[in-house]
Amino acid sequence: METIDWSARYSVGVEKMDEQHKQIIGMLNRLVTSPEAHDAGSEAMSEILMTMTRYSFEHFRAEESLLRGHDYPDLEQHRQEHIAYRRKTIDFSTATGLGIEVVPQILIAYLFEWWTHHILEEDMKYKSFFAEKGVG
Ligand SMILES: [Fe+2]
Numbered sequence: 001m002e003t004i005d006w007s008a009r010y011s012v013g014v015e016k017m018d019e020q021h022k023q024i025i026g027m028l029n030r031l032v033t034s035p036e037a038h039d040a041g042s043e044a045m046s047e048i049l050m051t052m053t054r055y056s057f058e059h060f061r062a063e064e065s066l067l068r069g070h071d072y073p074d075l076e077q078h079r080q081e082h083i084a085y086r087r088k089t090i091d092f093s094t095a096t097g098l099g100i101e102v103v104p105q106i107l108i109a110y111l112f113e114w115w116t117h118h119i120l121e122e123d124m125k126y127k128s129f130f131a132e133k134g135v136g
Contacts, residue, residue, distance in 0.1 A: 057086065
């Protein structure tokens with residue numbers, strides 16, 4: 001799998017969100033390039049995953065509070081996307097905790113697919129909303 005180079009097309013126009021998305025993309029890239037990426041249940045992988053999960057949840061909180069603070073009309077729909085992600089990552093960690101081997105490649109592919117779709121399609125929907133309000 002290819003790593004992602006953050007470029008202008010990923011920009012949602014709000015600096016704080018762009019910075020957080022860059023961090024997340026950095027973590028995704030680390031997952032792909034990790035030598036243990038094929039090794040189910042490796043410590044290095046679960047370490048990166050844990051950090052990433054924690055950071056993602058913090059990011060969702062920050063993003064939702066920004067959207068709420070400006071009365072973004074589609075906040076609820078956006079929150080549902082975050083909730084689905086949270087549920088999925090919790091499922092993955094439960095499976096790992098139960099000793100069910102989650103193939104890292106499947107997990108990594110899911111995370112890549114989810115984040116690229118989420119930033120480029122879902123987060124992008126608030127770009128013009130904040131641009132009109134002069135929030136950057
Ligand atoms: Fe989002």
